[in-house]
Amino acid sequence: MTAIGDAAQQAGGADTPRADAERVMRIGEVAALTGTTPRTIRYYEEIGLLSGGDTRVLGQHRCYSQADVDRVHEIVRLKELLGLSLEQLSQLLEAETARAEIRRELHATDDPGRQRELLLQSDGHIANQLTLVRGRLTELAKLEADLSERARRVRQRLEQLGA
Amino acid sequence: MTAIGDAAQQAGGADTPRADAERVMRIGEVAALTGTTPRTIRYYEEIGLLSGGDTRVLGQHRCYSQADVDRVHEIVRLKELLGLSLEQLSQLLEAETARAEIRRELHATDDPGRQRELLLQSDGHIANQLTLVRGRLTELAKLEADLSERARRVRQRLEQLGA
DNA sequence: TGCTAAGCTGACGTTCACGTAAGGAAGCAT
DNA sequence: ATGCTTCCTTACGTGAACGTCAGCTTAGCA
Numbered sequence: 001m002t003a004i005g006d007a008a009q010q011a012g013g014a015d016t017p018r019a020d021a022e023r024v025m026r027i028g029e030v031a032a033l034t035g036t037t038p039r040t041i042r043y044y045e046e047i048g049l050l051s052g053g054d055t056r057v058l059g060q061h062r063c064y065s066q067a068d069v070d071r072v073h074e075i076v077r078l079k080e081l082l083g084l085s086l087e088q089l090s091q092l093l094e095a096e097t098a099r100a101e102i103r104r105e106l107h108a109t110d111d112p113g114r115q116r117e118l119l120l121q122s123d124g125h126i127a128n129q130l131t132l133v134r135g136r137l138t139e140l141a142k143l144e145a146d147l148s149e150r151a152r153r154v155r156q157r158l159e160q161l162g163a
Numbered sequence: 164m165t166a167i168g169d170a171a172q173q174a175g176g177a178d179t180p181r182a183d184a185e186r187v188m189r190i191g192e193v194a195a196l197t198g199t200t201p202r203t204i205r206y207y208e209e210i211g212l213l214s215g216g217d218t219r220v221l222g223q224h225r226c227y228s229q230a231d232v233d234r235v236h237e238i239v240r241l242k243e244l245l246g247l248s249l250e251q252l253s254q255l256l257e258a259e260t261a262r263a264e265i266r267r268e269l270h271a272t273d274d275p276g277r278q279r280e281l282l283l284q285s286d287g288h289i290a291n292q293l294t295l296v297r298g299r300l301t302e303l304a305k306l307e308a309d310l311s312e313r314a315r316r317v318r319q320r321l322e323q324l325g326a
Numbered sequence: 327t328g329c330t331a332a333g334c335t336g337a338c339g340t341t342c343a344c345g346t347a348a349g350g351a352a353g354c355a356t
Numbered sequence: 357a358t359g360c361t362t363c364c365t366t367a368c369g370t371g372a373a374c375g376t377c378a379g380c381t382t383a384g385c386a
Contacts, residue, residue: 026353028362038363043344061352061363081302083246086343112324119321126314133307139244140303144296151289158282161275189383191332201333206374222381224333248372 025064034072049075049090071096082136095125188227197235212238212253234259245299258288
């Protein structure tokens with residue numbers, strides 16, 4: 001439901017304008033859209049969190065697509081929710097990276113064997129993420145229970161006083 | 164259920180040995196018990212996260228009780244689970260601080276008005292923590308749902324291939 | 327009383343995740 | 357061609373959260 005990186009369906013010819021989905025953006029726009037800064041985007045590229053478009057020559061402006069925006073959103077989200085270091089994140093985000101790779105290859109290849117392999121990889125990465133997230137969820141739930149219990153006790157005492 | 168800072172019941176006389184609950188510990192032991200280091204403990208004291216026993220004179224060894232160990236555990240727990248800065252933590256932990264204060268005053272005073280006030284404060288702080296924790300819980304749940312959905316799709320594709 | 331382990335107080339070093347400033351070049355419109 | 361804006365690279369700065377080292381004192385024990 002949230003923007004998690006479905007770069008829409010790309011099906012049409014190669015010359016269709018298609019104003020929105022495959023618009024080319026520059027760093028400032030990406031930063032604005034993701035609530036970050038150009039510096040942050042470059043930093044993420046520097047440490048390997050963002051692809052860094054291998055085609056670009058030194059000095060040229062960086063180009064981004066909606067998929068990149070989605071990825072940055074994911075990064076920020078995971079970073080905040082899980083409180084991970086960017087190092088740990090880049091481990092986790094192999095999933096995203098692989099996923100992008102897969103989307104490309106999946107459409108490029110006809111070999112069902114290869115497709116199967118790619119999908120299995122993707123599944124593995126997602127499973128990793130899920131494990132981590134679910135762990136956090138149960139720990140947080142425990143914390144919530146503890147806090148609720150404490151609140152209950154305090155209110156119980158208040159009632160005793162009131163009576 | 165977890166160690167959240169119930170420094171056991173202290174009721175008996177003042178000279179009972181009571182080997183365990185009120186044992187005096189030093190910084191190294193606290194560090195070991197909480198998976199931190201002496202430096203970290205001192206740092207937490209420095210920035211006001213730990214009380215710093217106002218009675219101690221410069222140069223003397225720091226003394227800790229089980230309650231302090233519990234508090235450090237809480238700090239670490241909140242820090243990791245919520246990914247908060249120590250600054251934010253010290254805000255949140257007003258609750259703990261107040262709670263310790265309250266425990267002391269609650270037993271010291273007979274004034275039900277004052278007791279009521281203290282309990283209300285405590286309740287407020289806990290409510291704050293709960294709000295934060297529940298917010299995280301729902302966000303994490305959303306993330307979990309997203310990931311599950313993705314996993315489902317990938318597996319669906321795999322089935323299509325297999326068929 | 328003397329020893330040793332552990333602790334104490336500075337004070338400087340370090341890693342992460344960027345912020346910020348300088349000087350120059352790319353992109354786009356006119 | 358000329359601006360103007362945005363971006364580029366390089367490099368140094370910064371705050372948080374400790375690590376680490378030096379030199380000295382305290383606590384507990386024989």
